[in-house]
Amino acid sequence: MNVSTEKRRTKRDVLTEFRHAEILAAARGVFAAKGFVGASVEEIAQAAGVAKGTIYLYYPSKREIYFAALREGLTALASETQEKVEGAKTLLDQIRAYVETKLHYFERHQDFFKIYFAELGNMVTQHESRDSDFEQLYLDQVALLEEVVRRGGRRGEARNLEARSVAFAIANLTRGAVTQRLVGWTTGSIEREAKLLVDFVWKGISAT
Amino acid sequence: MNVSTEKRRTKRDVLTEFRHAEILAAARGVFAAKGFVGASVEEIAQAAGVAKGTIYLYYPSKREIYFAALREGLTALASETQEKVEGAKTLLDQIRAYVETKLHYFERHQDFFKIYFAELGNMVTQHESRDSDFEQLYLDQVALLEEVVRRGGRRGEARNLEARSVAFAIANLTRGAVTQRLVGWTTGSIEREAKLLVDFVWKGISAT
DNA sequence: TGGCCTACTGACCGGGCGGTCAGTGAACTG
DNA sequence: CAGTTCACTGACCGCCCGGTCAGTAGGCCA
Numbered sequence: 001m002n003v004s005t006e007k008r009r010t011k012r013d014v015l016t017e018f019r020h021a022e023i024l025a026a027a028r029g030v031f032a033a034k035g036f037v038g039a040s041v042e043e044i045a046q047a048a049g050v051a052k053g054t055i056y057l058y059y060p061s062k063r064e065i066y067f068a069a070l071r072e073g074l075t076a077l078a079s080e081t082q083e084k085v086e087g088a089k090t091l092l093d094q095i096r097a098y099v100e101t102k103l104h105y106f107e108r109h110q111d112f113f114k115i116y117f118a119e120l121g122n123m124v125t126q127h128e129s130r131d132s133d134f135e136q137l138y139l140d141q142v143a144l145l146e147e148v149v150r151r152g153g154r155r156g157e158a159r160n161l162e163a164r165s166v167a168f169a170i171a172n173l174t175r176g177a178v179t180q181r182l183v184g185w186t187t188g189s190i191e192r193e194a195k196l197l198v199d200f201v202w203k204g205i206s207a208t
Numbered sequence: 209m210n211v212s213t214e215k216r217r218t219k220r221d222v223l224t225e226f227r228h229a230e231i232l233a234a235a236r237g238v239f240a241a242k243g244f245v246g247a248s249v250e251e252i253a254q255a256a257g258v259a260k261g262t263i264y265l266y267y268p269s270k271r272e273i274y275f276a277a278l279r280e281g282l283t284a285l286a287s288e289t290q291e292k293v294e295g296a297k298t299l300l301d302q303i304r305a306y307v308e309t310k311l312h313y314f315e316r317h318q319d320f321f322k323i324y325f326a327e328l329g330n331m332v333t334q335h336e337s338r339d340s341d342f343e344q345l346y347l348d349q350v351a352l353l354e355e356v357v358r359r360g361g362r363r364g365e366a367r368n369l370e371a372r373s374v375a376f377a378i379a380n381l382t383r384g385a386v387t388q389r390l391v392g393w394t395t396g397s398i399e400r401e402a403k404l405l406v407d408f409v410w411k412g413i414s415a416t
Numbered sequence: 417t418g419g420c421c422t423a424c425t426g427a428c429c430g431g432g433c434g435g436t437c438a439g440t441g442a443a444c445t446g
Numbered sequence: 447c448a449g450t451t452c453a454c455t456g457a458c459c460g461c462c463c464g465g466t467c468a469g470t471a472g473g474c475c476a
Contacts, residue, residue: 032333041465050424057424061465118330120329121327126242135391169405171384172384172385173384183331204409249435265454430465441452441454443450444452445449445450446450
């Protein structure tokens with residue numbers, strides 16, 4: 001019957017999906033702790049509770065696992081950010097949305113952020129073509145900010161200034177704030193941190 | 209005679225020093241291009257025009273070469289920054305000095321900066337105790353800024369605000385600006401970049 | 417029950433690289 | 447010129463790790 005075959009199919013798919021997720025989660029932890037090179041596939045396998053060979057039934061290579069983890073977190077973060085930012089009306093609220101979303105997402109996904117920032121750093125030394133879409137995702141975030149700032153400027157909410165530079169500035173400040181928390185140089189509540197940061201930015205660009 | 213022995217001694221020392229510098233320069237280039245793991249000692253040796261074994265006559269391990277390159281650049285940058293900043297009178301000038309010094313130093317030592325930023329990124333994933341003095345050097349830079357801001361605040365040149373947060377903000381903005389140039393996301397003159405950045409910061413913290 | 421399928425295993429392979437060390441030859445010495 | 451020193455060499459070692467694949471075990475069907 002259709003039902004039974006469908007059911008069986010689904011069962012398999014569910015298992016496959018489960019293993020993918022399981023391995024990815026384990027990989028994220030290991031990569032976050034040791035970095036791409038420091039991590040071994042064997043280690044990831046153990047963390048996932050399977051044998052090394054099993055890993056290769058689900059991912060073709062260590063690199064692919066890494067990229068999968070990176071991409072997953074990155075797209076989720078990007079869409080969440082975009083959603084929140086576009087949900088805000090005023091420029092100030094939009095900037096606040098951007099900063100807060102990042103800081104909160106960080107709180108929930110520290111492992112991802114470790115991988116993310118390490119990769120950002122390595123991008124400077126090793127420019128592989130594989131990284132280009134990763135690079136693009138980063139620039140998209142900046143572009144989002146840039147557009148927001150530009151529109152805010154047109155509405156007279158901000159001084160007239162280089163939207164792109166401001167966008168980079170906000171991105172840099174946010175990135176820095178998250179990094180500081182990650183390494184433990186900053187404590188204090190996220191709300192306070194976000195407020196400080198947004199205030200600072202706002203002083204720098206507001207119209208009044 | 210004293211003279212002759214001294215002369216010979218000096219000759220040897222000069223050679224030793226020369227080799228050290230030569231190897232370090234070669235290493236910097238290779239590390240900047242490939243990162244720590246991507247670089248091989250063989251490659252560094254070739255770039256330095258010596259055999260691999262020779263490398264180990266001057267440095268005990270690959271890691272040591274790496275740290276030496278990092279430390280050298282870092283201490284030079286730190287002292288130059290400190291000098292320039294302390295040479296400035298007003299808070300605004302001090303901040304400008306900080307930003308401009310970094311940007312100019314970057315222009316002169318791109319290879320160093322690549323290693324530096326990559327290491328900053330990796331610090332998040334691999335916390336070795338070896339890195340702790342590196343970490344300290346970074347925090348010293350922030351502390352320098354913090355002190356400057358705090359004093360400026362006391363003199364009434366800036367609003368009353370969290371000196372530490374502001375210090376981090378300036379450091380982050382500067383770091384970001386340099387990174388952007390490094391990857392090619394920003395062009396334009398350094399002077400312009402510095403001005404934009406300083407203006408932005410100043411708006412954010414000035415007393416008026 | 418016997419045969420089959422297949423997800424899973426982990427011993428194994430091959431290559432790359434950090435680090436070593438016996439050997440070389442040029443310069444110096446007496 | 448013979449002897450000695452020493453900076454330098456590069457073939458070599460051993461380890462690690464990404465990736466493979468013949469084998470296994472357990473579930474399912476006839």
